[in-house]
Ligand code: FES
């Protein structure tokens with residue numbers, strides 16, 4: 362065991378082994394240091410990450426499972442990130458959380474780790490950490506909330522906030538009605554119950570092979586979640602005995618399966634940056650264009666908000682991820698294995714669909730080709746993405762004059778202006794909101810429709826930005842433009858009135874500007890003035906080292922892995 366290097370006298374340093382054991386004797390059984398696996402429970406529970414606030418209870422079940430299998434569990438509270446509260450965006454700290462978790466796993470006498478996540482950034486950060494330290498690891502997804510209802514209608518977390526707030530702006534819903542729905546939105550513990558980023562990353566963790574089969578999508582309040590958590594604790598001990606590491610699970614084949622899954626479930630665009638960053642940690646050669654190449658022809662089978670109607674509770678009741686993926690098993694890479702050691706495709710056998718309204722059959726998909734489309738052109742030399750499943754089909758080929766915003770504050774102010782020169786054919790462009798420019802690449806890409814137009818009944822327009830959008834959001838929104846304006850990307854050179862041409866079937870995104878004029882054009886001063894220029898601290902480190910969206914927005918010095926070796930003593 363790796364932990365023997367701390368606890369065993371056989372290592373030669375009797376004094377230090379004494380120190381390591383003695384301080385850990387707080388009721389620990391006598392045989393705890395006899396060479397059995399020590400398992401960390403990387404726990405993102407936090408009262409300020411409400412979606413993960415229940416994970417201490419889950420950790421208790423994991424602990425019991427570790428003990429039952431002959432291991433020694435250790436609760437390891439790690440940096441947590443909640444989407445709803447932290448400013449300017451939780452994404453600014455995904456890499457910091459991943460780095461801190463990686464370092465604490467390496468620094469401590471642990472042989473394996475159970476990763477407890479939930480809210481959007483937590484599972485990505487945990488997986489990135491586990492990949493870079495490469496100790497045996499398994500994910501426990503904290504699970505979605507139960508469905509809340511308001512006046513008889515189900516409420517989708519996030520999605521219905523966007524939808525209802527637009528109705529208020531349109532004047533079709535009273536502000537007090539909107540506020541009254543607030544106390545019905547969050548019915549139980551757990552993360553957002555739409556197919557937002559948290560649900561998506563739980564599904565992808567399973568598709569990558571990093572959970573017990575059938576775990577993803579189990580509601581947080583469901584008793585079976587604790588049963589699965591207990592079983593995962595047992596599995597963690599077994600993983601250590603088998604020396605089954607993330608590097609053996611997170612293969613190119615596993616990423617292939619994750620991309621197929623992302624399309625089939627209509628998952629969040631945020632998964633693109635998370636999977637790219639994770640692949641970078643492992644040295645798996647994954648590129649932005651692979652999302653289109655692998656995912657493009659995959660049908661959408663899961664009718665969940667934000668692209669569809671239902672919620673995670675319905676998905677679980679209908680058979681869940683395994684039932685959905687069983688429909689497209691032939692599109693999955695058969696060689697990928699899971700933490701259990703079995704082939705991922707074998708976990709999909711005999712998984713019936715119980716409600717074809719929620720999980721549609723392969724021969725009658727919601728959308729034939731639902732994968733994320735990757736666009737290139739003179740506005741996005743290194744690529745941009747759009748989720749066709751969440752877009753208006755009529756806008757997927759569109760030509761219109763740009764209305765350019767230099768910051769989100771600029772956008773919010775002018776979009777409310779009744780005199781803003783804009784029509785439903787205009788293309789709303791937001792820049793300065795990429796990883797470096799904001800900083801942190803916030804979820805602001807789904808700009809509100811200009812107030813004047815929303816009151817005329819317009820509900821969707823083409824929007825383009827170097828930002829992300831919430832996984833619970835929808836619309837014809839081109840995101841993750843790379844390079845971003847603040848990194849010298851051509852978005853910075855666009856001017857209001859320039860004609861922009863979006864052609865999703867052709868996979869292009871271009872400004873229709875004379876090439877000589879375009880080449881000679883400099884970024885506008887107003888745009889460069891809006892880019893973040895932090896002087897110190899994490900933000901400074903971040904803007905100096907963050908990679909662009911097409912590389913997963915990881916930090917350049919965090920790409921790759923260092924393993925779990927620490928050769929020097931502390932005393
Ligand atoms: Fe935490 Fe949506 S806010 S998952």
Ligand code: MG
Nearest residue numbers: 444481831832
């Ligand atoms: Mg989010």
